[in-house]
Amino acid sequence: IAASFLSQILPAFSDLLRGPRVSRLVPVQQSLRSGEIRDVEVYSSPLAEGDRTYIYSVIHDITERLANERQMRLTEVVFETADPMLVFDQHRSVIRVNNSFCQVTGFHRDEIVGRTVPMLQYGYEDQRFVTMIWEHVDLHGRWEGEVWTYRKDGKIFPKWSTFRAVWSQDRKILNYVESFYDLSRQRDLEARMQALSRTDALTGLLNRSALMEQLEMAHMQANLSQTKGALVVVDIDEFQAINDALGHTSGDVMLTLVTKRLEEMAKGLGVVARLGSDEFAILIPTLLEKGRSPDEVLQQFLENAHRLLVQDYILVDHAYSFTISMGATIFGGEKRKEPLETIIQEAGIALHDAKKKGRNGIVVFEPAMAQSRGDVFHFTEDLRKALNLNEFLLYLQPQVDEHERIYGVESLLRWHYHGETMISPDRFIPVAEETGLIVPIGTWVFQQSCEILRLLHRFDDRLTISINVSPKQFYEDEFVDVVLKTVEQFSIDPHFITIEVTEGLLMEHYDTTVAKLRRLSASGFTISIDDFGTGFSSLSYLKDLPVDELKIDKSFVNNMMHDHDAAMIVETIIGMAKNLGLTVIAEGVETVEQKNRLLSMGCDRFQGYLFSQPKPREDLFQDS
Structure with missing residues (x-):
């Protein structure tokens, strides 16, 4: 011994x-x-x-025995501190629930223990779905997915559940265990993000993508009911001069005053949207008025609207006025079932014609206008020629750290139409996407961005460049090969290039998209989700994607100073990104107050007018 x-x-x-x-x-x-x-x-x-x-x-x-006792005590601690859990016997009767379950659902243990699975109500899920879950667990030992269930107060909530079978050594089921995560807050957050992503930050009006949804529904209804509707585009003439004279803050106030008048005149008739900095749209789904034709109804509306919009605006006890150009087109009825982009183009052509005639006027689209310009697709032909005519330009907007030191730039495409007019990307990018011209244009952008990066490295070899990639371009089979060949051609290290993609792109063709992103990431490129929060992708998928950076959309940045929901969304995005080891950059930062608020939330990279407007590359090099 x-x-x-x-x-x-x-x-x-x-x-x-x-x-x-x-x-x-x-x-x-x-x-x-x-x-x-x-x-x-x-x-x-x-x-x-x-x-x-x-x-x-x-x-x-x-x-x-002591080891088992220690394990049981540890299991007890874990059971009571983990996510909500239920333990079932082999007959699927509940034998135990933990405190988290009671806190989340509102049920007391005594109200649940002893109940069988059929007695546990699952919100929107029918009994066949619940039966399928248990059959899958019996066969494979595990099932994981989203289900809806009830709280004690009768309210339905979504949860992410994991069911597991506990087997004996001879492969007989002894127990089942369900653990789940309450998705309510996440779904609420996604819903708020979706709502904010559909509206313009400054005015609260619908944005372009939300307008397109409304236009699609109105167009469909007009064709089905053989009625006619109208799309009106409103532009404030020479608004940049107003901004320069009064300053951006006063310019923003002026835009909100214009918004109020637009909403006033459209009340009961249709919806108003903001398309760009000084461009608005009014969608009138139905032009109906007893004893008058749709054309007459539209003309009367346009005259009344124009008369109201050009009246004086009072700002800090001063009266200001400016001229307004309006273009409109009628859709539906017996007219051909034109594509939505054609409706947008027709309204744009009418607006362009109004400006050509000296501004401060009203023009309704007529087929002759399209014929005088080649046809309604002449805009597309001009876009097709723009690449060969060197009408595209790349502007650069600096990206800065918390000390406002420039660490990179984003390349932004501009179209200098015939060397005279700058056409907004909001107008030509959708057309380029629709026609497929975005592919050669996107390739040109990537090549030019590599050339710019090479020049930037003469000043600072640590600078990076961010390049936007459209979904149509990304889905091309040869996209990754073209990108790799381009960086090799320009002798560029991919680690200095950030490829920006949209949330919508991530949700389409998921497996192929992820495979391409992984190949790009493995080659050294940084992958960034642009305008994060506007695409309504599920936050659950983010951890599985080869992503390095999130760009907080400027609509959230603009709203967060006066909207609690927007502020909470921004803070949640930053916290979630940090937990996942992702970089966060806020775009559209225009004030010191916004920057300081973002810094307090943990965001330390910024882009926006507070630091610099987008500039031609020559100007940026000159500043350097």
Whole structure:
């Protein structure tokens, strides 16, 4: 017997001999010859024989028992501190729930324990779906997915559930365990992000993408009911001069005043949207008025609207006025079922014609206008020729860190139409996407961006460049090969290039998209999700994507100073990104207050007018 063992039990033996002669149970540790230490329990009892007293002992090895007890205590701690959990017996009756389950659902243990699976209501899921879950668990041992269920108060909520089977050694099911994560806050956040992504940050009006949805529904309804609707585009003439004279803050106030008048005149007739900095749209789904033709109804509306819009605006006790150009087109009825982009183009052509005639006027689109310009697709032909005529330009907008030091730039495409007019990307990018011209244009942008990066590295070889990639371009089979060939051609290290893609792109052709992104990431490119929060992708997928950076959309940045929901969304995005090890950059930062608020939330990279407007590359190099 080892001396260490005797030293642990001899004091107990002495107590037995001196005190009451009762049995004693002593837990001790025994070191085996192999060096292994075992937990043992020594049961000792005195035995009198004549004038002598003996002690006999029985030794039990309790190592496994103590290990099981420790495991049970650990399991108990984990069970009560983990996500909501239910334990079922082999007959699928609940035998146990933890505190988290009671806190999330509002049920008390006694109200759940003993209930069988059919008695547990699953919100929107029918019994066939629930049966399928259990059959899958019985066969594969596990099922994971989103289900809807009830709280005690009767409210339905979404949860991400994981069901597991607990098997015996002979592969018989002993228990089932369900753990889940309440998705309510995440779904609420996604809904708020979706709502904010559909509206313009400054005016609260619908944005372009939301307008397109409304236009699609109105167009469909007009064709089905053989009625006519109208799309009106409104432009403030020379608004840049107003901004320069009054400053951006006063210019923004002026835009909100214009918004109020637009909403006033469209009330009960249609919806208003903001298409660009000084361009608005009014969608009138139905041009109906007894005794008058749709053309007459539209003309009367345009005249009344124009008369109201050009009246003085009062700003800080001063009256200001400006001229307004309006272009409109009628859709639906007996007219051909034109594509939505054609409706947008027709309204744009009418607006362009109004400006050509000296501004401050109204023009309704007529087929002759299209014919005088080649046809309605002449705009597309001009776009097709623009690449060969060198009408495209790349502007650069700096990206800065928390100390406002430039660490990179984003390349932004501009179209200098016929060397005279700058056409907004909001107008020509959708057309380029629709026609497929975005592919050669996108290739040109990538090549030019590589050339610019090479020039930038003459000033600072640490600078990066961010390049936007359209979905149509990305889905091309040869896209990754073209990108890799381009960086090789320009001798550029891919680590200095950030490829910006949209959330919508990530949700389409998921497997192919992820495979391409992984190939780009493995080659050294940084992958960024542009305008994050506007595409309504599920936040659940983010952790599985090969993404390095999130760009917070400027609509959230603009709204967060006065909208609690927007502020919460921004803070959540930043926190989530940090937890996933992603970089965060906020775009559209225009004020020091916005920057400071973002810094307090943990965002330390910025882009926006506070630091610099987009500039031609020559100007940026000159500033450098």
